[in-house]
Each structure stands twice: as structure tokens, then as C-alpha cells.
Amino acid sequence: MNTTRRGFLKGTAGAVGAAALMSLQGHTDQVLANIVGDPKKAYAQAGTYPANMMGAELPPVSQEITLETPHNIREIAPGVAYELWSFNGTGPGPHLHVKEGELVKFSMTNPDDHMQHSIDFHAAQLAWEKYYQAVNPGETHAFDWTPNFPGVFMYHCGTPPVLAHIGNGMHGAIVVQPKDGWPEPAREYVLVQSEWYLGDPEADGVRRGNTQKMTAGTPDMVVFNGYLNQYQANPLVADPGELIRLHVCNCGPTVWSAFHVIGAIFEAAYADGNPLNKQVGMQTVTIPPGGGYTVEMRIPDEGFYPFVTHSFAYTGRGALGIIKVGNPTMPETTQMSGGH
Numbered sequence: 001m002n003t004t005r006r007g008f009l010k011g012t013a014g015a016v017g018a019a020a021l022m023s024l025q026g027h028t029d030q031v032l033a034n035i036v037g038d039p040k041k042a043y044a045q046a047g048t049y050p051a052n053m054m055g056a057e058l059p060p061v062s063q064e065i066t067l068e069t070p071h072n073i074r075e076i077a078p079g080v081a082y083e084l085w086s087f088n089g090t091g092p093g094p095h096l097h098v099k100e101g102e103l104v105k106f107s108m109t110n111p112d113d114h115m116q117h118s119i120d121f122h123a124a125q126l127a128w129e130k131y132y133q134a135v136n137p138g139e140t141h142a143f144d145w146t147p148n149f150p151g152v153f154m155y156h157c158g159t160p161p162v163l164a165h166i167g168n169g170m171h172g173a174i175v176v177q178p179k180d181g182w183p184e185p186a187r188e189y190v191l192v193q194s195e196w197y198l199g200d201p202e203a204d205g206v207r208r209g210n211t212q213k214m215t216a217g218t219p220d221m222v223v224f225n226g227y228l229n230q231y232q233a234n235p236l237v238a239d240p241g242e243l244i245r246l247h248v249c250n251c252g253p254t255v256w257s258a259f260h261v262i263g264a265i266f267e268a269a270y271a272d273g274n275p276l277n278k279q280v281g282m283q284t285v286t287i288p289p290g291g292g293y294t295v296e297m298r299i300p301d302e303g304f305y306p307f308v309t310h311s312f313a314y315t316g317r318g319a320l321g322i323i324k325v326g327n328p329t330m331p332e333t334t335q336m337s338g339g340h
Helices: 005-010 018-036 039-045 162-167 211-216
Strands: 064-068 071-077 080-085 096-099 104-109 140-145 151-156 171-177 187-196 221-224 236-238 243-252 257-261 268-271 284-287 291-298 303-309 320-325
Touching: 018 039, 018 071, 018 080, 071 221, 151 162, 151 243, 151 291, 162 211, 171 187, 171 243, 187 236, 243 257, 243 284, 257 291, 284 291
Parallel strands: 064 104, 096 171, 187 243, 236 320
Antiparallel strands: 071 080, 104 140, 151 171, 187 221, 243 291, 257 284, 257 303, 268 291, 303 320
């Protein structure tokens, strides 16, 4: 466990270089200062609970989906413990990857002892009253379905109040691969943008979701894949000139995404991830809550390329990561605080 900010930095300095990491860390420190007051206190407590981090790599196709809905405690930022309402223990839940036109076998078990949960697949065409109803504690709900459209779609718990279930972590991305595949192989990643609305720490030091903030749409953090700035010190990687394909899903529950990669242009962008919805030469794509986009780019030069939501009030709350192309060296004076 890293017990100091220095220790936390030491564990990640190799990824981007010490001096550059310090400027990156300044961005994280500011978010932590807004939440806990003293970032040093947060770093001292880091590691008390498992980190709510997850890989961004697109997993292999699997037509069998098994979900559970436990409530558990994880850190959503260094030293910031939060009680998640989760799919399979994390918020967002696991990245799912299925194929267009092929049968999906789905089951969900609710191990929680006091709350109903449910499922809603935006990729499916199913009767709500039959398939998306609440699953009681201790019960399992199963059904088969076939995705008829390719794309990147949200899935989430649809039990009322839906805002609270999504806002506490019950959301994720399901990528439906086109039945004939993409025209060209690529380095593929999945990024889920979402928000955290924090209550004050309770007696156990754990924070729970603040429904008043959720209703007002005033998040404390806006993040990619559930954890504050996790792809700064641990960037996504690619080779110069390699085709990069990002499947971006905005799970909200409320804030829009203006997804942008600093220093790059999307040679192709596909609304909701459908290859038929192709746009060319895009600088920024706008993704509503509950929507998605697949973007493609080739970056010819080695370097560090930040990805952000270009709604900069929220970039400054944690929606900032890096694509590392090749094996570059970060200049000592480089600042990565979210502006450009």
C-alpha cells in the first residue's frame, strides 16, 4: 500500500517520466483537494480498499453474459472509498463484446440482501415488462436475445430510482461487433465516461452516493472507466501509424461528453458505433448520456496524446487520460492539466 503521495508517484513514474508525472499529478491533486481538502490525507489512506480500476482493452467476443449485482466498497480515487452498487464488483461493470446476429445467452443473479436490481441492454430489442423487470434478492433472471445492430451500447440497471442505480455504478458498455467484422484490424479500447456524486464520509470512512447532487447534476468527479485519471500514469498504448479504434460509451447518468483526442483527428467516426453512420475528419464527437461513438485514428508521430471531454468544467474533475504512441520521452516542462 502506498502510504504517501511520494510513494503513489513512485509506483507510476516509469510510465511517463517523473517530471511530467508531477504535472499530471497536480491535476489529480486538485480534484482530490476539492473532495477531501488535503490530498496528502487521501494518499495516506490509498489502498485501504481495492481500487475501482479496470483495463480498457476490448475483450474477446463472448455470446454468454453472466452478471451479478453485489454492493461492495472500492476506491474510486486514491483514498476515496465508495460503496458501489455494481455489476460483477465494479462500476462500470465489465466491458461486454458480442457479435451482431448471433444468439446471446444472458443471466443475472442478485446476491444483495436488501435491494432489487435489473438489466436494460440498449443493444437489445425486448419488451420492457417481460425482460427488464426487477430481480429480487437471492434470485436469478435469465433470457436469450439477439443483437440486430452493431455498435457500442450502454447497459444499466433499470430499477427505480434509475438515476440512483446508474449514479452508484450500475452501468457499462456492450460492444456489438459487425457480423462481417470491421474492414481493417485495429488496436481497440473501450472507454466508459461516467460521473460520481459523493456524500460525506460516514463513520466507517466510506462515502455513499448523494442523490441530491445526482438530481441537480453536480458531479464531484467525471471519469473514464470508473477511476479518477487512471489513464494518465498508465496510458493506453499504440504504435506510430497503427489504426486505433476507441469504443466510447457515455453512461452518464447526466453529463454529455464532448470526446476529443488532443493532437489527433478522427479519420473516421461512427455514431453509436454503427459502421453505416460514418463521418470523416472529426475533431470532437458529442455523446449524450446513454449514447456511444466509435472513433478511429492513426497517429504518425511518437508522443503523448491526451483524451478528454472537451467540456472542460468536467475535464478538470477527472475526465483526462493519455494515449502513448511509440516510446516517447516527455519534456521536462510539459504540462498536462487538461488545456490545449
